[in-house]
Amino acid sequence: MRGMRKGTTAVAFFLCAVVPGFAQLPQFKPGFNLFSKDQDVQLGKESAGQIEKQVEVVNNKELTDYIANIGKKLAAQPQADKYPYTFKVVNDKSINAFALPGGPAFVHTGLIAAADNEAQIAGVLAHEITHVALRHGTNQVSKANLIQLPAMLASQKLGGGILGQLGQLGIGLGANSLLLKFSRTAETQADLMGAQIAAQAGYDPVEMARFFEKLEAGGGQRGPQFLSDHPNPGNRMKAIQDMIKQMPQRNYAGDSGQLARMKTLVAGIPAPKKTMAQAQAQEQAQGQQQGGTATTPAGLSLPNSRPSGRMQQFQGKEFRISYPENWQTAPSQDNSSVTIAPPSGAQQGQNGLSVGYGTIVAFYKPQNANVSLWQATDELVSQLRGGDPSMRAGRDMPVETRVGGKSAIVTSLYANSIFQGQTELDRLVTVAHPSGIMYIVFISPDSERQYVDQAFNQMLRSVQFSF
Ligand SMILES: [Zn+2]
Incomplete structure (x- = not known):
């Protein structure tokens, strides 16, 4: 029946x-x-x-x-x-x-x-x-x-x-x-x-x-x-x-x-x-207890996190990027995204796994498929701000540039750093992808610009896309 x-x-x-x-x-x-x-x-x-x-x-x-x-x-x-x-x-x-x-x-x-x-x-x-x-x-x-x-x-x-x-x-x-x-x-x-x-x-x-x-x-x-x-x-x-x-x-x-x-x-x-x-x-109640003990001091260190001069290459699913030799990669299962950070620049703590020094390459799919790169970037930024209430607009206006031969937008954002007392600078680079946007976030305390700017520029220039 x-x-x-x-x-x-x-x-x-x-x-x-x-x-x-x-x-x-x-x-x-x-x-x-x-x-x-x-x-x-x-x-x-x-x-x-x-x-x-x-x-x-x-x-x-x-x-x-x-x-x-x-x-x-x-x-x-x-x-x-x-x-x-x-x-x-x-x-x-x-x-x-x-x-x-x-x-x-x-x-x-x-x-x-x-x-x-x-x-x-x-x-x-x-x-x-x-x-x-x-x-x-x-x-x-x-x-x-x-x-x-x-x-x-x-x-x-x-x-x-x-x-x-x-x-x-x-x-x-x-x-x-x-x-x-x-x-x-x-x-x-x-x-x-x-x-x-x-x-x-x-x-x-x-x-x-x-x-x-x-x-x-x-x-x-x-x-x-x-x-x-x-x-x-x-x-x-x-x-x-x-x-x-x-x-x-x-x-x-x-x-x-x-x-x-x-x-x-x-x-x-x-x-x-x-x-x-x-x-x-x-x-x-248990979670609160665990939260209380999870704030063990990790090995965070600014000097140890600074990029070495030598670079090596990471091959992702639809991109390739160079990164400092003393940083480590944590790719997603299918290599479609990667977090690249020094062990002393990321922390598992009360607020989760946080990257205070490093670079993330990932993909975002806007809610509406037919939006411009600017609109999709706005949407991504508001999502990022939703996940971190301390996040705010940086001092530089968003600018258009080219990355890996494609049009890109660079947006700078500030947030509270996991390095105590530091302001974090997040430089967000977005590029149009056939089904959304690829984004790269360069993360460091604002005070570290003199140590990271050259490496971040080198990384950005090394980016190649295959979509
Ligand atoms: Zn329901």
Whole structure:
């Protein structure tokens, strides 16, 4: 039976995609991301492992199968992008559900108890699947950590856990985590693509909107955790209904008719020993303790960081650059970006892996593909400033130049240096790339210009691109 239903769904989707009479449904693509898809999956596995230590995963096979079967139908839709999804039930009375990068999804027993019908549960799961497929969690982490992440993700080659590394940047799974709390744009996408996924799997997508409305209406003082992690992007109900109008009419036959039975099962589960909220509070307290001890004095040294006169070459995926022999390279897995820094010029500390002396070559994809190099540079600068509140405009106006035979813009920025009491000068060079911009950041304390200017100029002149 299930096979047949799946078959008809696939045909319906196929028709809607090719028959010109139907309005073209909006399609969504993942945004800028420094993680690879495999790294999303690895991060999700590590995170799920940690969460399952903190909460009580329900062991009732009937209930778990029920949620997993709904999840499977949704995950089979093309928009879900074939991530290794898993679906588990958490014993927690609060109304919540969440998904981690790469696929692990969790539904609280409180949400099952609160749902009026199966389509509401399916709608929430389809919404969560969209966050996974569009990689919203790692997109947010990428945008907030443009400087630190390329080197950090590169060090993954050495086998450390990604979650542990993100912890160094102050990113965990606690309340307000960048991995679990989404922007309004991400919410709009999750609502609209979630509605498509739910409908294709045989569930009336209007029920997702009804469920959100119900949560808002009955929210109480702070509202359920679900709404604080998935804020209403505005006119949620109307946007979903407008989306439904564009979709082909269907018979929604997905309901298994078992929800009442599941509610009885949920009601019979004893209260958990520990809830997610308690676990998060505990994690946060631990994080503060760790933060306190993580400020071990590293071997930061200005004289040791200064570039030697001799240069060697780094070959990246689409660029080549010379760099001082006494600096080290930390390329990304596919060599598309690299951090080049002296060991005494970078620090793993309270605020994550910070480069105070060195050079970063990386790629940035603007939100809108059709922007000029100037506009894309502006967007990158505001992203960088979002990741470092101390960052501000430098004393030089941005200027156009040529690098590696291509037009480039040089923007100078100031920030607080990891070298105490020093002002950091970041010279940002941006070059147009067919699918975004390549950027090079030359980083040093402002007071070190006499030692670095020659080396930085030499590095910039050595740059060659192959795109
Ligand atoms: Zn959401």
